Amino acid sequence: MTDTLSLDAELAQLRESLQEHNYRYYVLDDPSIPDAEYDRLFQRLKALEAEHPDRVTPDSPTQRVGASPLSAFPEVRHEQPMLSLDNAFDEASLRDFDRRIHQRLEMGLETPIDYACEPKLDGIAVSLLYENGVLVRGATRGDGTTGEDITQNVRTVHSVPLRLRGDGWPARLEIRGEIYLPKAGFEAINERARSRGEKPFVNPRNAAAGSLRQLDPRITAERPLELCVYGVGLVEGEALAGGQVETLTRLREWGLRTNPEMARVCGIEACLEYYQRLAEKRNGLPYEIDGIVFKVDDLGLQRRLGFVSRAPRWAIAHKFPAQEELTLLQGVEFQVGRTGAVTPVARLKPVFVGGVTVSNATLHNMDEVARLDARIGDTVIVRRAGDVIPQVVRVVLERRPADAVKIELPAHCPVCGAEVERTEGEAAARCSGGVSCGAQRKRAIKHFASRRAMDIDGLGDKLVDALVDSGQIEQLADLYRLEHPRVAGMERMGDKSAENLLQAIEASKTTTLPRFLYALGIREVGEATAVALVNHFGTLEAISRADEQALQAVPDVGPVVAQHVAVFFQQPHNLETLEQLQGAGVHWPAVEIMPKVEQPLAGKTYVLTGTLEQLTRDEAKQRLQALGAKVAGSVSKKTDCVVAGPGAGSKLAKAESLGIAVIDEVALLELLEQA
Numbered sequence: 001m002t003d004t005l006s007l008d009a010e011l012a013q014l015r016e017s018l019q020e021h022n023y024r025y026y027v028l029d030d031p032s033i034p035d036a037e038y039d040r041l042f043q044r045l046k047a048l049e050a051e052h053p054d055r056v057t058p059d060s061p062t063q064r065v066g067a068s069p070l071s072a073f074p075e076v077r078h079e080q081p082m083l084s085l086d087n088a089f090d091e092a093s094l095r096d097f098d099r100r101i102h103q104r105l106e107m108g109l110e111t112p113i114d115y116a117c118e119p120k121l122d123g124i125a126v127s128l129l130y131e132n133g134v135l136v137r138g139a140t141r142g143d144g145t146t147g148e149d150i151t152q153n154v155r156t157v158h159s160v161p162l163r164l165r166g167d168g169w170p171a172r173l174e175i176r177g178e179i180y181l182p183k184a185g186f187e188a189i190n191e192r193a194r195s196r197g198e199k200p201f202v203n204p205r206n207a208a209a210g211s212l213r214q215l216d217p218r219i220t221a222e223r224p225l226e227l228c229v230y231g232v233g234l235v236e237g238e239a240l241a242g243g244q245v246e247t248l249t250r251l252r253e254w255g256l257r258t259n260p261e262m263a264r265v266c267g268i269e270a271c272l273e274y275y276q277r278l279a280e281k282r283n284g285l286p287y288e289i290d291g292i293v294f295k296v297d298d299l300g301l302q303r304r305l306g307f308v309s310r311a312p313r314w315a316i317a318h319k320f321p322a323q324e325e326l327t328l329l330q331g332v333e334f335q336v337g338r339t340g341a342v343t344p345v346a347r348l349k350p351v352f353v354g355g356v357t358v359s360n361a362t363l364h365n366m367d368e369v370a371r372l373d374a375r376i377g378d379t380v381i382v383r384r385a386g387d388v389i390p391q392v393v394r395v396v397l398e399r400r401p402a403d404a405v406k407i408e409l410p411a412h413c414p415v416c417g418a419e420v421e422r423t424e425g426e427a428a429a430r431c432s433g434g435v436s437c438g439a440q441r442k443r444a445i446k447h448f449a450s451r452r453a454m455d456i457d458g459l460g461d462k463l464v465d466a467l468v469d470s471g472q473i474e475q476l477a478d479l480y481r482l483e484h485p486r487v488a489g490m491e492r493m494g495d496k497s498a499e500n501l502l503q504a505i506e507a508s509k510t511t512t513l514p515r516f517l518y519a520l521g522i523r524e525v526g527e528a529t530a531v532a533l534v535n536h537f538g539t540l541e542a543i544s545r546a547d548e549q550a551l552q553a554v555p556d557v558g559p560v561v562a563q564h565v566a567v568f569f570q571q572p573h574n575l576e577t578l579e580q581l582q583g584a585g586v587h588w589p590a591v592e593i594m595p596k597v598e599q600p601l602a603g604k605t606y607v608l609t610g611t612l613e614q615l616t617r618d619e620a621k622q623r624l625q626a627l628g629a630k631v632a633g634s635v636s637k638k639t640d641c642v643v644a645g646p647g648a649g650s651k652l653a654k655a656e657s658l659g660i661a662v663i664d665e666v667a668l669l670e671l672l673e674q675a
């Protein structure tokens with residue numbers, strides 16, 4: 001007996017405690033224990049209930065999911081009809097609403113009315129029936145009189161209490177509210193859908209509807225839905241006194257989530273101010289709202305005002321500008337980004353959406369175009385939510401004209417005419433023009449001038465921007481045609497710095513072939529690949545003539561790199577650039593091809609540390625690489641040898657602790673000489 005008592009006491013205590021923590025977490029947004037502790041209490045309750053199945057109650061926190069899939073949702077009749085709202089799309093209509101109320105109540109306009117102001121959530125309206133404080137039914141709005149019984153799914157929503165807190169609730173109580181997906185939850189669901197190759201939802205409202213209308217409640221349970229309540233239907237037993245705001249405050253005490261932005265204001269001017277304030281806050285809220293609902297706060301006045309058809313005379317929704325509109329897809333242009341990514345952009349018949357006129361929207365990439373099945377001439381839904389760039393979210397297939405035109409990726413870059421490449425497994429298509437492409441020019445020049453490429457000291461990013469913007473550099477080779485007076489006349493330049501820059505540019509003409517090849521910025525061709533290509537082919541000419549098969553014979557060059565290299569050298573623009581650069585005087589010493597047998601360090605990994613005195617780090621690195629060695633930046637078990645100069649520190653210590661061979665610069669030079 002005592003055992004049973006203490007078991008029941010523990011079960012009751014666990015349930016109450018979990019319910020309280022749920023309330024603090026979901027309703028007050030102020031949890032008092034860490035998640036791990038909540039999980040422990042939950043697991044304890046689950047274990048006890050598993051041991052004593054006869055003690056499981058339907059309102060136990062463990063009983064949110066568990067029901068099996070339905071074949072259809074049964075119909076339910078609401079105890080009280082679920083109302084809809086009239087809309088006001090501008091200030092004048094809102095003022096008319098206030099005027100009508102004054103007239104009906106026979107009140108002078110000078111007597112302001114108290115209004116409850118609530119953000120209008122754009123989710124799915126639900127009615128929750130509580131009997132003696134226990135959730136017995138959840139239903140959709142349906143036609144307002146009859147809805148669908150979605151009790152199983154509603155129970156999986158954590159902010160829906162399975163039992164009301166406290167006391168004093170009416171014996172039977174219908175709660176009205178909205179189940180919705182916060183913005184972050186919507187993004188997460190769509191991200192997951194995309195990663196699985198599934199179709200993403202168009203907007204959070206559709207995602208919430210799709211989640212709530214699952215016949216299998218286990219799927220609903222995986223969606224981060226939330227509840228927010230804004231009213232009541234049937235109230236049987238205890239009456240609810242006070243106004244709208246007071247009612248919602250009571251509901252909150254009973255454990256139901258209400259909107260913290262809710263406010264009571266006096267008079268229509270204050271309503272307009274509230275609307276403005278929330279309009280400014282809209283993008284920063286964690287959930288989507290599509291307007292503000294204003295309700296006469298006093299329940300007595302509400303009763304006197306009554307209804308017309310299904311909408312109360314005492315409430316109105318003042319809508320924000322729509323975030324989705326229909327328009328025509330008039331064309332598609334392809335833009336080339338700094339990295340060469342070729343992006344389709346929809347040209348739309350201008351349409352007012354999300355508070356601005358939109359005439360362009362991104363289509364992301366060709367995979368997205370295929371997913372949308374968009375064609376020129378289609379009617380599309382454009383969405384502009386918050387500050388994000390407008391998107392085409394859906395095509396209205398029923399409105400497709402017979403002459404709608406398929407969207408094709410152009411074969412050639414719209415900026416430079418070079419071939420457009422698509423790599424297997426990559427969504428973006430890219431221009432292969434590289435250095436010769438105007439869209440990629442600034443980036444290409446910055447890379448060309450960088451220290452590990454042509455090493456043009458003093459040619460920083462800002463200066464490159466200024467030189468391109470002022471028209472002094474249109475193509476790479478223009479670098480070598482810069483003239484002193486114009487350079488010196490630029491902002492923050494002067495005689496001396498111009499002279500230094502021109503000298504550095506002059507000095508860069510004397511380079512090495514691997515550096516030059518790397519400087520061209522061919523995709524996937526880093527320094528090591530450039531060295532490998534040069535070692536294998538010996539001359540730029542040979543590299544440029546090699547086909548993909550020949551390129552793949554180079555160590556570490558796979559099909560993707562081979563394709564990028566081959567395509568680069570097939571572009572007439574690129575060949576012209578190479579000619580111009582060499583014509584401007586860029587040159588390098590001839591390279592002796594090392595037959596593979598003469599790569600005595602192939603497969604070995606070297607690490608350089610400390611100061612070298614006779615060689616620069618780069619020279620040492622290039623000469624080691626020329627012998628087939630890999631030069632790594634850090635010491636690991638895979639390192640074969642560490643070259644340590646004066647000042648070597650932790651890398652040397654690590655090499656010693658791992659028992660890795662250590663040599664000094666003299667030994668390195670000997671090694672390089674012998675090889």
Ligand code: 9MJ
Pocket residue numbers: 083084085118119120121122123178230231293315
């Ligand atoms: C929404 N959707 O946020 C009402 N609503 O009141 C609020 N909807 C409503 N109130 C009566 N805050 C009918 C609908």
